[in-house]
Amino acid sequence: xxxxxTKTPMLSxxxxxxxxxxxxxxxxDDDQPGEVDVAAVMAGTYKGTLTIGAEEYFGAELSATxxxxxxxxxxxxxxxxxxxATPTTMAMQAPxxxxxxxxxxxxxxxxxxxxxxxxxxxxxxxxxxEEDVSFTFEGTKQ
Numbered sequence: 001x002x003x004x005x006t007k008t009p010m011l012s013x014x015x016x017x018x019x020x021x022x023x024x025x026x027x028x029d030d031d032q033p034g035e036v037d038v039a040a041v042m043a044g045t046y047k048g049t050l051t052i053g054a055e056e057y058f059g060a061e062l063s064a065t066x067x068x069x070x071x072x073x074x075x076x077x078x079x080x081x082x083x084x085a086t087p088t089t090m091a092m093q094a095p096x097x098x099x100x101x102x103x104x105x106x107x108x109x110x111x112x113x114x115x116x117x118x119x120x121x122x123x124x125x126x127x128x129x130e131e132d133v134s135f136t137f138e139g140t141k142q
Contacts, residue, residue: 038092039066041099042114046121048139050082057082062123062137072105074112074123076135085135088125110134 043064050060061077067089075087090105090112105112110125119141125134 038070038072038099038103041116042072042092042103042121042141045142046137046139047142048121048137050076050085050139051136052082052085052133055082060137060139062121062139064121072112074125074137082135084133086125086127086132088123088128090123 043066046062046064048060048062050057050062057080060080060082063075063077064072065075067073069091070093071089071091073087073089076083076085088109090107090109092099092103092105092112092114094101094103096102100116102116103112103114108126109128110123112121112123114121121137121139121141123135123137125132125136127134
């Protein structure tokens with residue numbers, strides 16, 4: 001009879017540990033590094049100055065749309081004098097791990113920097129093909 005009484009507390013502790021592991025092991029971890037919800041932070045319309053070569057367009061609009069994963073597509077507003085600038089897609093990264101601190105991109109297609117607190121965006125594109133029209137944009141999210 002003595003063996004049964006000593007096993008019961010041990011089984012209770014073991015059951016409690018297993019239950020704790022199952023409960024915490026099945027929860028989704030929302031703060032995994034590298035997973036940046038870029039679209040939620042920076043998708044939208046930006047207004048500022050778009051430069052193509054030596055030509056500056058003040059009050060220009062640039063849209064930033066989700067392009068899958070951490071990629072954002074930057075496109076000049078259609079129907080405007082600067083609309084011939086080639087849209088580009090860039091993979092944005094959060095250097096601090098938190099996209100609300102800011103996002104950057106650097107690659108062969110160009111570079112971009114987004115200051116989340118001030119909602120400022122700078123985009124500098126590079127030609128990827130002969131017919132591409134590269135541009136620089138500096139503006140603020142509307």
